[in-house]
Amino acid sequence: MILASAGSGKTFALTNRFIALLAAGAAPERIVALTFTRKAAGEFFDGILGKLAEAAADEREAARLAAEIRRPELRAEDFLRLLRAMTEALHQLRLGTLDSFFAHIARAFPFELGLDGDFAVLETHAARVERRRVLQQLFARSGDLADEQREFLEAFKRATFGTEEKQLARRMDGFLDEHYETFLAAPDAEAWGNPRRIWPDAQPWLAEPRDLAGAKNALRRWIEQAGLGDKQRERWEKFLAAVELWAPGAPLAREVTYVLEKALAEWHRLCEGAAELEFDRKKQTLSLEACAALGEIVRHLAGGELRRRIETTRGVHAVLARYDAIYDALVRRAGKLTFADVERLLRPNGEARRLSFGASEDGRLMLDYRLDAAIDHWLLDEFQDTSRGQWSVLQNLIDEVVQDPEARRTFFCVGDVKQSIYGWREGDPTLMGDIRRHYNGGDAAAAPIETEPLDASWRSGPVIVEMVNATFGAHEAIAGLFPGRASAEWKKNWRTHTTERRERAGQAALLHATDAEDRARQTLAILQEIDPLARGLTCAVLVRRNGEATALADFLRREGGIPAIAESDLCVCTDNPLGAALLALVQAAAHPGDTLAWEHVQMTPLAAALTRDGVATREAVTRGVLARIAEEGFERFAEHWIARLALAGEFATERARQFAAAAAAFDATGSRDPDEFIQFMSRYTLREPESAAVVRVMTVHKSKGLGFDVVVVPELQGNKLNAARDGLAVHRSAQHEVEWVLELPPGWLAREDEALRAHVEAAENDACYEALSLLYVAMTRAKRALFVITEPPGAKSTSNNFPKLLAETLGAEARSVRVGAREFSGPWSAGDPEWFARIVPPAAEPAREEIAIVGAPAAPRRVARRPSGERAGEASAARLFALREGDALEFGRAVHALLAAVEWGEASAIEALARGWQAAGAGERAIDVAVGCLRARALGEVWRRPAGDGAARGEVWRERAFEIVLDGVWVTGVFDRVVIARDASGRAGAATVFDFKTDALTGDAAELERAVARHAAQLQLYRRVVARLTGLAERSVGAELVFTALAMRRAV
Template identity: 30%
Template sequence: MFSLTNMLISASAGTGKTYQLSLRFLGLLALNHGSHPERLIAITFTRKAAGEFKDRILTDLAAGATDEEGAQRLKEQLWTVIKGTPGEPGIWPGATEAWKAENLHRERFRHLLHILVQNLARLNLCTIDSLFAQIASTSTFELGVSGFSMIDTTAEKLARREALLSLYRECSVNRERRRNFEDAFLSGADSDAEAADAEDSMMRRLNTYHELFLDEPDAGTWGNPVALGFTPEELAPPVPLEQFDAVLHAVAFQAQQAPAPEGKNGSKSKELFLRFLNGFSQYARLGRVRFRTDGGSSWNITVEEAREKFKDFWSPPLEELIQSWLRMEVLQALRRTRATHGLMLLFEGKYSSLVRNKGRFLFHDVTRMLGGGAVTPELKRDLQYRMYCRYDHWMLDEFQDTSQSQWRVIKPFLDDLTESKAGSEGSIFVVGDIKQSVYQWRGGDPELFRSVSTQLQLEERGMSTSYRSVQPVLDLVNDICDYARTAPDCEPAALEQWGEYPEHRCAPHLEGRSGVSQIWQTPKAESSTANDLVCQAAADILKRTGALRRGLETAILVSTKNQALAIKTWLTDHGVPAEVCDDVPVGVDSPLGKNLLYFFRWLLMPGDPFAAGLLTHSPLRPLVTPERPEGMDWKAWRLLLERDGYAAVMEELERRLARTGTELTEFHRDRLAVWKNEAEQVDEKGVSLDEWIRHMEDVTRREDPAGGIVRIMTIHKSKGLGFDIVILPQIGRDAPFADGRHLTHFVKKNREGSIEGIVLVPSRHVYTNVPQLQELYREWRAQQQFDGFCKLYVALTRAKRATYVILPYREEKGEMTADSMWKVVRSAARSCEKGTEDTLPESGAECLYSCGHGGWYGEFTESVRERAEEDTPEWPLQRPMVRERLSPSGLPAAEDAAHEGRYADDAESAAFGSAVHAVFERITRWDESDKPEWALHPATEAERTVAACMEIPSIRELFTPPGTARIMKEQRIEAIDGNSWISGVIDRLLLHDGSACIVDFKTDHADSPEQLRKRHSNQLNAYARIVSRITGIPPERIACIIVSTHLKETIRI
C-alpha cells in the first residue's frame, strides 16, 4: 500500500485544467491497474465540460494505445503526474522506475482502453447536479418523499403559475386566507404603484425572493432587528411620527428667521437649505422624502453632503429629525421583509403541494434537500450499496463555483478519505480559479476554494502558463487585471479577495506566434448614435482582419442578452453574418411550429374566431377540412387527443401532412421531431391542453451557429471557450460593478457562510447613513466589484490570437474612479501609454492601446472566401440562404419520379427496380459455400436477377469485404452540397481502413457502361463529396461503383 497526494490546483484561464484532470484520472487508473474505474469520480458544472473531459480521457488513452510514439508520449505525461517534479508534487511521489517500466507501456494502455470502453456507461464523469439527483433518487425514504423525478424549468414555470392560480382561488373563497394574503402582499410593497400592479408585483417578488426563502425559510432571520445587529434603543425614533411635522416646521421657521451667512453665496445657501428641509414635508403624510432643485428636477444630495454644505444651519433638532426619519425607514424595511417572508410562505405551501410533495424536483431542490443534513453516516454507508459502488478518488473541477449547500453534501464523503488515510484507497484532487468566479449570483462561493485546502489538508499548486493565448493577448490581461494597480478605489475587501495577481505567460510553443491586443475609441457622437459607431468599429475590425474569409473563429462578447441582440441586429442589417449563441425556442421558431401552435389552440378553443382564422389560413388547413381526404373535423381530432394522447396526434398530423404532398425541409423535419419527442414525454406525465401549449411555447434548446459566422454571446456563456478573435464592445451605459439599480435586499452571513439576517433594501439615503446597513452595503458592493473583476478577466482571456476592445468616446476630465468594467479598461490604457495614430476607416475610431503585431492575420490565407464565392451566393442581409432540394440525380424532387420512369420505360419496371433493391438489401456478407435459400431457389424475378448478378465475380466481390469492414445498407443522407440540398439513399456503403466504397444498384436499361456512367455520375460524385465530409476520408480514397443488373457488370465512376 502506498500513500497518495491530495492536491489543490489554482489554474488560471487557458492553463489546461481539463488536461490536468484527464491525466490525473488516467494516472489513478494506471495505479489501480484498471480495476474498478467506476470508483473514480470527476465532477464538473456543465454537461459540455463533462463530455469534453470524457473525450479527452479516451482520446489520450487511444493515442497511447495506437503506436509506440503515442505510447511513449503518454508514458512521460503520466509519469510526470504520478511521480511529480521537484516543484510539483505527484500522485505517488514514491513511484519507482521499475514500476514505470512495468505499468506504463503500450500494451497496458490498450488494456486500460479496453476496460474503459467496456465500462463506459459506469464511468462517473458527471455534473454535480446529476450526482445529487442520483443520490436523491436512491434515498427517497430518508428524504421523506413519495417518489422522485426531475422537471425542467419550463415545467417549473407552469407549476408556479398553477400554484399562484390555486392560491388566488383559495383566497377568493376563504376570507381568512384572503386577509393573510392581502396583509402580506400590501405590507411587502414598497410603493402604492407596486401594490396597485398586483400581478406583475407578485411575479417580481417571487423571482427575487422565492429562491432566497427556500435557502433560508426560518422566519427568525427575515426582518429580525437583533439578527441584523440593531438594539431597541437604536431603532427608537427621537421624534415620534405624530410630532414629525411640528418639529420640521420649527426647524424651518428658525432657519427662515436666522440671517444668511456672510459672503456672496450666503443667501443662495440659505435658500438651498430651506429647499432641503422641504424635501421632508410629505414624509409624515405620504412616507416620502424627495429633494428637488429650483426647476423641480430630482436633487441627488446625500445627508453627508448636506451636513457639510449647510453646517451653518445645522442644529440638534434637525439631527434628531433626520435620525427619526432614518430609523422609521429601517423599521418599515424590517416590516416589509417580514411580510415578504409571509408571502413566500403562503406561495410555497401551494407550490410544494403541487410539485415537491409529488416527488417532482428541480436540481436546486435536490441540493437543498441533501445539504440540509440528509446525508447522515448511515445513509452514506447505504449509498455504497444502492449506487453499486463507492467513490474512492474524487476530482472536483471549477471548484470556485461550488455553493455552500453543495459543499455540505460533498464534504462528508471527502472527510472519510482525509480521516482514513488508508493507503492507496482514496485521493482528492481539486481544480479551480478564484479569478473566474462568475457564478456567485447562483450561489457559488469562491471563499470555499480558499479554505478547502485547509479543511481537507491538500497540497497547493498554481498554474499561470497559458496554452490558449499568445503573449500579446496576455499582455493586455496583465496590464488590466492587476486591479490593485488599475482599480485602487474599489472596496478593499474586493481587492483583498482578488488577491495578488500572477503575471500570465504563454507556453513555449506559442512564443513564436504573432497576435495583437488593441483598445479602440470611437469619435465623439450623439448618445443616440454612439452604439452605431461602436458596431461600425467592430465591422471595421472584421473587414480589416478578414476574419470570416480566413476561417478565423470570431466572437463578440457582451454583458447582457439585450446587448447581444442589439449588435447582432446592426451587423446583419449591414451584411455581416452574425448570430447570438443562446437557447433557441425550438417549439415556435419555425413556420411549422407556429402553425402547430395554431392547431392546438384551435383544439383548445374551437369557438375562438382568431385561432380558427389563423389555422384556416395556414398550410394545415387541409388537415382540419373534413371534406378533404386528408382532413378530420375538430371532434375527431379532439377524440384522438383524449383517447391516445399528444404523441398520437403528432403522428397523425405527420402522416396526413405527408398525404398532402408537403415536402418538409431538413430544418422543419428537425422541429417536427422536437414536437414529437416533447409529446411523448408529456404523455408520460399527463398535462392539460393549455399546459401543453405553454410548454411548447417555452421549450428551448442550445444550438451553436455554424462556421463562417460571427458568434455573439454573453461573457458568462463564453466561460471555458476559446476563439481566434474576441471583440469586446461597450454597448450602452458604463454601469458600475456595484449597480444600485439591481440591489433589492441585504443578506448578513457569518464566517461559515450561513445566513444570519435578511432585510429588504430601503432608500439609498437610509442604507448609507445607518451603520448596520452601511456595513452590509459595503459587503454587497465589494462582492459586486469582485464579481466584475472576474467577469472582465474571463472576457479578456477568451482570445487565442487577438483581442479588440471598442469604447465609445469619453472626454478626459481628470482623475476618474475606476469602478466599472470600461473605466478600468480606460484607466489601464491611459497608464500604459501604448496608443498609436492608427484609425479605423469607416468608424474613425482611434487606437488607445496596441500590443503585438497588428497584421498578425496575414499568415492565414483567404481560402474560405474563395470557396464561398465559388459555391454559395453572397450573404443575405437578414434572410437565410434558400437552397433548392435535389434528388441524388440532381433533379428537383418533384421531377424524380418522372426521371426514373423515363429510363425504366413504365411503372412496372420502376416497381421491379424497388424489388431488386429490396433483395440486395438482404445481403450483408455473401458466402458462396452457404448460399441463402432464396438464391438457391429464387421465387421472383427480382430474386432471379440478383442471384444471376451474384454469379459475376466483380459483383460478388462487393459483398465479400474484409471482416473488419463496416457495412451500411440503404443509408439515408441529408446534406448541403454547395448551394444544393441533397436528399437521397446510398444503396450500400463500405468503410474500411481509411477508405470507402459507394455501391449503387441500377436496373435501368443501357446499351453500354459509358451510357450509365454519364447518366449517374453526378449522383455518385455528390454522394462521394458528402461521405468525405461526414467521415473525413479524402475523396481520392472513395470509390463509386454502379452495379448494372441489365449489363451484369460493375462500372466505376
C-alpha cells in the same frame, strides 16, 4: 488542487488525471468526476475515451500519453486494456454534473433520506407547471381556502407595500423567481426584517419622532431669525415643503436630498447641537434648537424608510411561507423534487428535515458510509463556481478521502478563482482557499492538500498575454479605483501569465469609440479587414447581455453581410409561421371558443389540409385533434400535420424537425394536456449549432471555456463595477449561515448605519471581484487577436466602470492604431497589424457527390409573397448604389416609428408629441419630418377621425402586421396606417390604407409619377387585404401613398 489560469490546460489535466488513476489500477466505477454543465461533462468523457483510443491505436501516441501521466513503461496494449475497462463500465461511470450526481444519490437512497421510494426530479418545464398548479390552487375561489387567500393577498400587499397589480399571477411568478431561493435558504421568519437580528444594540432611528410638527415649526423660526441669504432661505423652504409631501417608500425630492446629505455629513455635531452646514458655498451655524429640530426631521425620514423596508421584508416572507406550505403539500409530498430540493435534502444540516418525511442523522450517516465504501477518487472541475451548499453535501465524504491513513484514495480539484462569474447562483470564489486551509491547517510540511498553479497559456499568443498582464497585474491602479477587499483578493490570487504559444503571431489593442453606433461600426470594420472566416480563423464578438448579442449580430449581417449568429436562445417553435400555426391548431382544438386561434388556422395552409382530411369544422377539429393527441401523443400529431404541408427551403424543414423533436420532449413528461403543451413549446429554446464558418456573437458567460482566433469585445460600457446586486440583502455569519434578510433602504441611509454599511461594503466587494473576473474571462478567450473597444471616460467621470479601469491600466491618451490597412484610435496596442495577411486560407474541401433520392412528388406549396415586393418601374443607379443606404433605411424606420405613435392628429397634441419624441431621444431630422406631416393641411385626412353620428366610431390600425392567403399565395406584410369608419353597431362602412414613403423626392412631377407607379401594386394588394380583413367590398377601401418628404398624398 490545481489553480489553473485561463487556457492553461485544465481539461488536459483532468483527463490525464483520470487516465493516470486507471493506469494505477483504479476501477472506473470507483472514480467520481463532476463538473457544472452537461456539455463540459461530455467534453471530459470524450477527452478520456479519445486519448485512450489514440494511444491504443498508435505506439507514438501511447508513448506521449505515458510520458504525460508519468508512466513511461505503458504501451499501446496497456491503453487498449484501459479503454476496454472504460467501455465495459460505461453503465456504472460517475462522470457528469453535480446536479445529476445528487439526483443519483437520492434515487439510490430514498429511504435513508426519508423519502418515498417513488419520486421524480423535475426539469425546468415540469417545475414551472407545478408552480402554476400551486398558484391556481392558491387563487382558486374555494370556501375552504378563503381565509388563506385573504391572508395571502394581505401579505402580498405588505410585500409590495400596497402597489396595485393588474396581473397578479405574472407578478407572483417573477416574485418567486426573485425571492423563493432566499426563503428556502432561510425559512425562519425570525431572520426576515427582524431589527433585533440586524441591530442587537437597537437602532435609534426606528424610534417614532417625538414632535415632528414642533420640529418643523422650530426650524422655520430659526430660518426667519438667522439672517440667511435669499438662496439659503429658499433651500430651507423647499426642503420643508418637500418633507411635508413625502411618504415612506416614495423617492426623496432633490430639495430633500440636498439638505439631508449635508445634515448626515455633520450628524455627530448635529446631535451635539453645534452643526455648521454649507449651502451654495456659504456656511451657516445652526442654533441648538435648530440642530435638535433638523435632527428630529432626519430621524423621521430615516425611520420611515427603515420601518417601510422592515415591513416589506416581513411581507415577502409571509407570501413565500404561505406559497411554500401549499407547494410542499401538493408537490414535494407527492414525490416531485427540483434539483435544488435534492441538494438541500442531501445537506447535513437541518434543511433536509424540512423536505423529508423523517430523515434522521443516523440514516444520513449510513448513506455517507455506503457512498464512501463505493468511491475511492474524487475529481471536481470548475471548483470556483461551487456553492457552500453543494460543498456541504460532499464534504463528509471528501473528509474521509483526505484522512485515509494509507493514502490510497485521492481528491483532485481544478479551479480558477479569477474566473468566478457565477456569484448570482451562489458560486463562492473563497471556497477553494477555505478548503485548503481547513485540510492543511498550519503545518505546511504535513499538508495533505498539495497546490499546483498553472499559469502558462496553451491558448493565447504573446500579445494577448501581454495585454492581460498589463490590465490585471496593475495592482496599484486597481487598488486606486477599488480600495477594498476585492482588489486585495485579486492581488493575492494573481500570478503573472506566460504562454506556450510563443510562435503565435497576432495583435491586441484597446480602441476608442465615440458612441454605441461607432463601437458597432468599428467591430464591423475590424472583421471586414481581417476577414477571419475566409482565412479559416474562428471569431467571436463578446457582449454582456443576450439582447446586445442579438442586436449586434443583426447589425453585422445587415450592414456588412457578415455571417454572424447570436448564440442566444432561439424560440424555434414560435419564431416561424409553421410552429405558430400548429400551436394555433392545438389552441383551437382545446378551446373551440377561441376565435383568434381558429381564424389564425384558417389563414394558413393548414385550413386546406384540414378540409382534405374531412375535419373542416370546429367541432370536427376538436374531436379529431384531441383524439389523435390522446392516442398517439403530440409528436405524432405534429408529424401528421407537417406531412400534409408542402414545405420548401431549409429553414422551414429544419423548424419542422425541431418542432417535432420538442413535441417528443414534451411527450416524455407523460402529459397530454394541450395547455401545458402550448406553454412548453412557447418556452422551448435551442441554440444555433456551433460552426467555424460564422462569427459567433455571444455573452461572456457563454464564452467561458472556449477559445477563438479573433475576439472583439465592444460592449463594456456601464455603471461602476462595485455596484451590489438589487434585491433582498442576505447577510451571513462567518460560518456562512443566514443571520438576517432585509430589503435595503436607499444608499444615503445604508451608508449612515454601521450594520447596513458593513453589509453593503461586503456586497460591493463581491460585485467588484466578479466584475474583474468577467473582464478577465472576456480577454482570455483570444488566441491570436484581441480588440477591446470602449468609449473613453470623461475627464470628470466618477463612475469606476470597465472603460475607467482600462484607462487606468492601459492608458487614456489615444494615438493612431492600425489594423491591416485601416486606421483606428486607441491608447494601447501590441503586435503586428498585418499578422493575418500571412495566414494561408485553408484549401477548399472537394465537393461531395450528391446522391439523388427518389420519392413521392411534393404537393404544391403556396408561394410566399410580401406586399413590399410588389414594385414596378425604374430606379437610378445612383439610388441603388448610394453609399448611405443604411442611413436612409434607419431614417425611414425612425419616421415610421414616430408616425405610428399618432392615433388622431389633433393640432393641440402636436407640440406634446414632439416634446415626448425629443425626450425619448428620437433623431431631430425624423422629428422634423413627422411634425411637418402632422401640420400639413394636405395630409389632414390622414390624421382625422372619421365623422359619424351617435355611437358611430372610427378605428385606426398603426404598424399592424398581417398574414393572409390570397389566391393560394401566403401574403405577409405590415400596414403603416389604416383608418376604418364604423357604424353604431361596429360594422365597417369604409376604410383607407395610408402607406408612408420616406423617399428623398424633390417634387419634380415626373419623378413623383414614377414613385407612384413604383408603389402602386403594393397599395392595390393592401387594398385587397383590408377588404378581406374588414369584410368590405374592395371599392369601399381607399389606398393612398403619403410622401413624407413632400408632406403630400396621392391616391392609387
